[in-house]
Amino acid sequence: MKTRDKILLASLELFNERGERNVTTNHIAAHLAISPGNLYYHFRNKSDIIYEIFLEYEKLVDFYLDIPGSRALTLEDLTFYLESVFDGLWSYRFFHRDLEYLLDSDPRLRRDYREFTNRCLGAIRQIFEKMAEAGIIEHQPVELREAMSLNVWLVITNWMAFLKTAHALDDDNSLTLTELKQGIYQVLTLEVPYLTPAYRERVMALREKYRPVMMQAEA
Amino acid sequence: MKTRDKILLASLELFNERGERNVTTNHIAAHLAISPGNLYYHFRNKSDIIYEIFLEYEKLVDFYLDIPGSRALTLEDLTFYLESVFDGLWSYRFFHRDLEYLLDSDPRLRRDYREFTNRCLGAIRQIFEKMAEAGIIEHQPVELREAMSLNVWLVITNWMAFLKTAHALDDDNSLTLTELKQGIYQVLTLEVPYLTPAYRERVMALREKYRPVMMQAEA
């Protein structure tokens, strides 16, 4: 593998593990057993590394959230979208942790991320529309659908932060992908009241699969 | 005012304005035109300052979210809770921005914040119960109410991050309390499908008051 790619991979790994704030360019170089000079030969600065990692993340999510216009949406599609989005969040989980700082330090990233958010919101809206067309949920006024899409986005992007801050994982940072995917339960909760009688049971069963085993230890 | 209190006040102000990560103890001292030695006479380290600020924040929210058990809940009560919570978020807005890092660097804070979250979730659950008792929303199974409370919490605590990252405020950090309170619109959106016929119109009118004027500039 090319050094450049190794740097990106190691950075992502370290960022995810320890948080971007706790990982310096020297750490990354040391982790790869290369010199700082080598790292700076491939990237102008830390921001550039982060930006490239974001581009990968963006590409991944854009790929998953490419909603086909031609055919009707099934429950399997819905499951796939949800699973994929949470997989993406997991693989690039450092990103949302320090998002505000990252956007403040890199105007390109700020601009791109804003557009990325808008595309995601658009995809969520589309999914809602196709769910309504497929008779999974009831039709809703545009205004309500818009606000609901935004709430879905808020729940999706911040479920992990909730787990990491409110959960009882003091010891090691033992967050797992399985726990993260319990966010799907929360997302589907938003749709519960809108389910059609025809689909209610099936969606509720799907939701049940992601139900947290035990929410949290008592204080 | 005592120097100690001045330090807390200036720290909060600078943290809110520039983000905790961008504010050093030297900055705080310089801002107050006192010496670093003086600052460290009053606080052992930066973490201690942050912890004390958190205690203030905690006290404020606990005070607002003290749900009286004796009388029925009114729409005015609900408005008060929502307004108060968003006021609190605004006054201590630096806190959620770097939350994960802060909790990682201070075990006291981690423990206290977790309990704080649980208390807030409890208060939200209570409010839902009292809204059901008052006939504002329909009764719901415990399991659904629990998941809904959590979603309310997610929307409340992350609405600001959404505004700061997705909104088109590149130039100056021109986020206003008014914009922040549009989060109330999002929270009430969660309750829309559960409103009783008796209250539906009134709650929808309340929600409309917080409606964003124009959501976001097109890309």
Next chain:
DNA sequence: GTATTATTAGAGTATATACTCTAGGGAGTC
């Protein structure tokens, strides 16, 4: 083979950051 280009090592640097240490001032008390 030689010239050129791409890659790498590794020492080094300017700046920042959190924090320490010593000396002393001011106010009250005896």
Next chain:
DNA sequence: GACTCCCTAGAGTATATACTCTAATAATAC
């Protein structure tokens, strides 16, 4: 006046961080 206690100044320091610079080595082109 001397003693004490609280508070403050300000120089100073150890460490970290992002990044640079030079020289050398490997790869490729001709």
